[in-house]
Amino acid sequence: MDAIQNIIQLLWDAFTQPIRIGEMSISVQLIVTLFFAFIAFVFISNFLSNLLRDKILVKLKFDEGSREAIATIFRYFTITVGCLLIPQAVGLDMRSFSFLAGGLGIGLGFGFQGLAQNFVSGLILLLERPVKVGDYIELDNLEGTIRKISIRSTIIVTNDGISIIVPNQILVNNKIINWSHGNIVSRIHIPVRVAYGSDPVLVTEVLLSAARQESRVLSHPKPQVWLTDFGENSVNFDLLVWIDLPKARLPIQSSLNYIVQNKLYQNNINIPVAQRDLWIRNIDQLRQTFYPHSSPQPPPIESGEIDNQNLTLQSLLRKVLYFQGFTDLELLGLIEMGYREAVPPHQFIFHEGDRGDAFHIILSGTVEILAETANKHIRDLTAGDFFGELALIMGIPRTAAVRTKETTILFVVSRDVFQRFLSSYPSLSDQIAEKLAERKEELVQRQKMLREMGILGDEDLEQNPLIWIKKRMKALFGI
Incomplete structure (x- = not known):
């Protein structure tokens, strides 16, 4: 023991x-x-x-x-x-x-020279915060989300779910694209090459339509199309769209590429490849030389009337009286302000009391104006007519419902660009005012409603409805 x-x-x-x-x-x-x-x-x-x-x-x-x-x-x-x-x-x-x-x-x-550099770089990242946890960054060929910043290294998770450990001094000493820094709204470019001979207005319409089909693309700021340059084998465009999902930038680009390719194919717009074409001038003489007994080619068969739904927006707009004298560039500016919408028969475009969010021009088809509360048919509108302007100009809910009677194609201008639309086309603005002045009884009722709401003063509509409407448009839109 x-x-x-x-x-x-x-x-x-x-x-x-x-x-x-x-x-x-x-x-x-x-x-x-x-x-x-x-x-x-x-x-x-x-x-x-x-x-x-x-x-x-x-x-x-x-x-x-x-x-x-x-x-x-x-x-x-x-x-x-x-x-x-x-x-x-x-x-x-x-x-x-x-x-x-x-x-x-x-x-x-x-x-430990390298360790000391990474240590100091880690302090810089933590204090200055050029990047922070949760940011989506692009570094050389690496893209991903920052998951952790330690005193020596930073962990970046790529879009494939792979964690990559990057020394802090690389983040401090190299150029970094931080898609999440400050305002997360960013613009991406989709390059598009089309063959020479393609209609640039049609190409613009197709690309803008493709942008609107992708739900993750912001409507404001609006998508744009730029003609960037004339290449050796193609005319080069850029589709510019704004997004607020930087982490989904690559999937959105992929989706837009699919949509653009499909739209170009549907509208017979060719994407060129590097090739050489041989053109023969005297083809008839050559045919007679090699095939002297052959019969002449039959004349081409003329096609019948083309379905309006297959027409380009440019062609449909030219059918409207207001736009018949427009040049291609003016139509291009018009197409950038609105979009085409095809509505099936017997479908409501909006109901009485709905918020006024768009102005519509009928390109083809027929719609009926209905007073839903009174269950009353007011009138029919056809190609060239417009509707939806009253709610926007007077700043009130929809005064009636609109329903299609057949398949109808509309040119839609959203509320946020309606002011610029009217400013750009003063002749159409005057026609809208004249059409509204014809509906004097309805205007008197709406004016009374606005007075009760305290929006209007004591202006007298009875004296001259057209002058009152133009004053109202000037007050709201500066026109």
């Missing part, structure tokens, strides 16, 4: 016996105490930083990147404080290590 006690006492003395190294005294007990103290302090630091990030900062409504940056800085700050305080708390004099600082400092400076 005494032998066991002697062994235990011997081990305890060895565990606690200080060893002098120069002016420093250190023991195994001190080393173990330091180790477990550091482990406990790191655990507490991580717990507090996670609590700060996931609870406190969330309640304070900080964004994800700010929460991660603040929590990371807090964690490393507390660990640094722990490295300074714990040794002194357990009785270790830090001044004893001063003799090691000079020699080790030089060696560590060379050996």
Whole structure:
């Protein structure tokens, strides 16, 4: 029994016996105490930083990147404080290590030069925040979302779900495209090449129609089409669209490419390939030389009337009286302001009381105007007529319902561009005012409603409806 006690006492003395190294005294007990103290302090630091990030900062409504940056800085700050305080708390004099600082400092400076650069770069990323957690970035050929910024490296998750660890100094020293920085609304370019001889107005219509078919493309700012240059084998266009989903940029581009290719095919617009065409001028003479007894070619068969739904928007607009004298460039500007919509028979375009959100011009077909509350048919409108202007000009809900009587093709101008539309086409603005003036009884009722709402003063519609309407259009749209 005494032998066991002697062994235990011997081990305890060895565990606690200080060893002098120069002016420093250190023991195994001190080393173990330091180790477990550091482990406990790191655990507490991580717990507090996670609590700060996931609870406190969330309640304070900080964004994800700010929460991660603040929590990371807090964690490393507390660990640094722990490295300074714990040794002194357990009785270790830090001044004893001063003799090691000079020699080790030089060696560590060379050996850990890259680590030091990444450490400083990590601090820059956390403090300046050129990128933050949750941002979608593009670095050389790498695209992905930042998932974590540590003091040495940053973790980026690509669109394929692969986590890539990038040293912080690369993010600091290289050019980065941050799609999420500031305003997340960004514009993307879809290059389109078409064959020479293609109608540029038709190409513009097709590309804008393709943009509107992709639901993730923003309607404001509006999509645009630029004719960029004339290539060796093609006329080159750019379809420019705005999105607010930077992470979905590549899928949106792919979707638009599919839609554009399908639209070009439907409208017989060729995408050129590098080739050489041989044109023979005197084909009839050559035919007679090689085939003297062949019969002449029959004349081409004239096609019948083309279905209006297969006509281009450019052709349909030219059928409308207001636009018959428009040049191709003027029609291009018109097409950029609106879009074509085909509505099946017996379908409501809008109901009485709906919010006025668009102006419609009938390109083909027939619609009927209905007073739904009174269950009364008011009138029919055909190609060249327009409707929906009253709610926009007077700033009131729809005064009647509109329903198609047959398949009807409409040119639709949305509310947000209606002002520019009227300003660009003052002759049409005058015709709209004249048409409204003919509906005097309805206007009197609507004027009374606006007076009751306190929107209008004591203007007298009875004197001259046309003048009152033009004043109203000027007040609302500056026309």
